[in-house]
Amino acid sequence: MRQRAWLRSYARFTLALTFALPVVFFLNNCGGPGNQTTRMTTEDFQEMAAQMSQSLAMDDNFRNRTAQSEPWVISIDKTQNLSSDVITESERWYVVQKIRSSLPIRTMGEQKNVQFVIPAEQLQRMRNDPRLDVKDDPNFQRTTPTHQMTATFRTVTRADATNRTDLYYCEFHLYNLKTGEQDWTDKFEYKRAAAGHIWD
């Protein structure tokens, strides 16, 4: 009889579970999407900007300069996206702005007499984008560029039905506008992988 009572209790528990489980499943499924994308993130852009500015600071052309050197004004006015991911105009210029505002570059301005400029309309576009935190530089002075910097984003994508890996490259080139020569180039890469059906 005791065993029967236990079984009845167990049966009631099972029945209750029948109705409780859907609630549990429902609550588990209320969350938003997880981090299962190979898209570049703001942190990626920030990291890339930091690496790039460090690389620039280490280059001989820059290392040997002093505060008394002839001023360099580097215009960053051309970015191209040849990756397999959509990178909006704002996002592209956000990278450039991050580079401009990074500590090594700002230090370069003071110690190496190098100034980075970007087109005014791009700066305005970033200011208008609520997702980007772009502040004005009170020390900014617009002058005629002596150098041009370009940035090109590329990817190597590997994808099957359930996985995707994107290897991103961002190539920077610095050209001397007087001589037309390339003064510096470097590329930065990082990999992002995601699992799960592309369409699911």
Next chain:
Amino acid sequence: MTNQNNTLVTGSLLLLALCLLPACQAPHAIDVSHFVVAGEYGKARMVVRNNLEKKRGEREFLLDRMQLGILTLADGYPQSAQIVFEDVYQLLRTQGINADRTVASQVFYEGVKIWKGEPFEQALTFAYYSMQQAELGQWDNARAAASNGLFQLRDFGENKKGERLDTEEIARRAIEAERKAAGQPTAKDDYINTGYAVRESNFTLGYLLQGIASRQLGRTEEGNDFLNVAAQVDPSVRPVVDHLKSGQYNTVFVVSYGLGPTKVAYGMDNALAKFQPRFPSDDSPLIGRIVGQQRAAYPVVCDVNRMASDHMWNNMEDVRQAKSILGNVLLGAGAVTTGVGAHNDNDTAVLIGIGLMAAGALAKAGAHADTRYCNVMPQRMYVVPMMITQPNTTVELEVQGRPNSRIALAGLSPPP
């Protein structure tokens, strides 16, 4: 590069679709197809915009934005569509967001899932994003967006008659596979997850858009490769491909026609869903001409009816039919066993019966098919490259055999 200044124009010929609107429209959060049919894209997008679902976890979140993006583009405001498409793109590029909830998606009403649409809807949305970027002159992003619509597909193959498997047949095979696995299928032997071959996309429009965008970027060889793939996938688009490869164009019209298929529930417990044409498919070309010049015929490059009816472009919604059938069987068996067990004081039978009822109830809960879909997709699309050399040029477009589909685009000028 004369092509550097090319423009891309999207347009719609929706004049004939009204009489074909279904009498029994599937339940839908926002249905603006009547505005779309009347060509009143402004009204349609305002209705959608004013009713936008704000919770990301809701199925309508992406559905609404897909519709808003497409309608805003059709209304001639690519810049305004930017922020909408960015949101949509972000979600579509998030993969496997339903992967961890496979069990839940089969057991409960699908409204709790985050909805990304059918694969064909996703591919078309990437194509629309590509067009939107192209209209803004962002050819690099147009190329990237188009490439994302060329994802690999699941192909369950054909039956013994050489016909493509339809959704019911796949569901039956899934049930058979489960039965063979003694009712305890694992992820490894689940037919739905393993019974297919992976295929490269056959999305002709996507290849064409990527080819056009690549050529615009000066990547002619790459662009031609994509165009060649388009012609391999669908040989009927060869004339368009040859035209594009020749570079003799400075404007590309992407023309949509008709309303895409509607999604309806049918079968026991309305457990199955299928797409049903609202506008019939045919291979009638688009006749286009610059006034004063010769007419040319342009083939259909995308038939949404055909995509929607091919299992490769569908989610495996019909797994719910299998669950519905299993649910009915188990509920019946469970009720009988419990009755017998209680009558005979057989505790083991009572437990088994209740267990079966629990499993049956869970399966039954997922029986009704979810028929929400993006209801502003066109039935078909054409890609029309043209060389506009004079200001105030008029272009006439008409689907062959449908004189009331004719539109004239006046005041066109060469791209700057």
